[in-house]
Amino acid sequence: MRDAPWDAELLLRHVLGWSRADVIARGAEPLAAAAAERLAALVARRAARVPLQHLTGGQAFWRHEFAVSPAVLIPRPETELLVERALDLLAPTAAATVVDVGTGSGCIALSIAAERAQARVIGIDLSAVALDMARLNARRLALEPRVEWREGDLLGPVVDLTGQLDLVVSNPPYVDAGDPLEPEVRDHEPALALFPPGEGLSVYRRLWPQAAAALRPGGWALVEVGAGQAGEVAALAAAAGLDEVATFADLQGIPRVVQARRPR
Numbered sequence: 112m113r114d115a116p117w118d119a120e121l122l123l124r125h126v127l128g129w130s131r132a133d134v135i136a137r138g139a140e141p142l143a144a145a146a147a148e149r150l151a152a153l154v155a156r157r158a159a160r161v162p163l164q165h166l167t168g169g170q171a172f173w174r175h176e177f178a179v180s181p182a183v184l185i186p187r188p189e190t191e192l193l194v195e196r197a198l199d200l201l202a203p204t205a206a207a208t209v210v211d212v213g214t215g216s217g218c219i220a221l222s223i224a225a226e227r228a229q230a231r232v233i234g235i236d237l238s239a240v241a242l243d244m245a246r247l248n249a250r251r252l253a254l255e256p257r258v259e260w261r262e263g264d265l266l267g268p269v270v271d272l273t274g275q276l277d278l279v280v281s282n283p284p285y286v287d288a289g290d291p292l293e294p295e296v297r298d299h300e301p302a303l304a305l306f307p308p309g310e311g312l313s314v315y316r317r318l319w320p321q322a323a324a325a326l327r328p329g330g331w332a333l334v335e336v337g338a339g340q341a342g343e344v345a346a347l348a349a350a351a352g353l354d355e356v357a358t359f360a361d362l363q364g365i366p367r368v369v370q371a372r373r374p375r
């Protein structure tokens with residue numbers, strides 16, 4: 112594991128409730144026996160490739176800490192680009208309706224809701240247990256009244272809002288079944304969050320036409336894509352009748368977000 116010393120420090124901090132500064136100032140103090148035992152157990156599970164976030168129970172994303180479990184994808188730093196783009200498209204005071212498709216932990220929906228007080232935000236997921244985790248995060252962040260959760264397939268649960276959405280945002284499953292994955296991901300993250308049915312672009316093929324119908328004229332859609340998928344996903348957006356198609360690269364320079372607009 113590449114970051115073993117860092118993981119060990121985070122587990123130590125988790126066990127002791129310490130900050131980074133505590134580790135620097137008090138790192139030479141002997142560990143109490145109970146804490147040492149707890150730390151050893153966590154280190155053993157981490158060495159067996161259990162994700163660090165399943166041991167500490169959380170992951171920082173955008174401006175908040177999100178509770179995670181094996182029911183949801185662990186939020187990834189590159190997904191913050193979707194939030195950044197969404198906030199760029201949503202005027203701070205606009206009363207926009209925003210839908211997050213495949214909300215998982217709720218990290219995207221809740222990050223947008225926290226920054227856009229006037230927005231109505233709806234998070235959708237096919238997984239009821241994922242929505243339970245999103246609800247827990249909403250409660251922890253005191254955003255409960257601001258976000259609505261709906262269970263179902265893609266934009267099906269918001270059919271009542273057809274033609275009215277200002278923004279559709281989604282980080283859908285896009286991993287190809289043949290792609291090599293780290294054991295932490297392969298053995299511990301939900302297959303429903305990783306693998307689309309059939310081939311890697313199958314969700315985009317269904318999502319873009321649904322978004323074209325669900326958005327108001329002039330409304331925007333933003334999706335995250337896997338490395339190497341942006342060109343084809345952008346072409347699928349145009350084929351669905353969306354325009355102003357653009358791609359945005361993540362901090363590693365990988366085209367990561369495709370943005371498109373329903374013509375006015």
Ligand SMILES: C[S@@+](CC[C@H](N)C(=O)[O-])C[C@H]1O[C@@H](n2cnc3c(N)ncnc32)[C@H](O)[C@@H]1O
Pocket residue numbers: 183184185186187190212213214215216217218219235236237238241263264265282283284285303304305
């Ligand atoms: C890649 S994860 C993204 C989770 C979260 N939005 C994030 O960015 O960390 C994809 C999510 O989509 C959900 N999902 C998969 N297929 C779906 C479908 N057809 N309709 C709705 N949600 C779906 C999964 O349960 C999972 O929570």
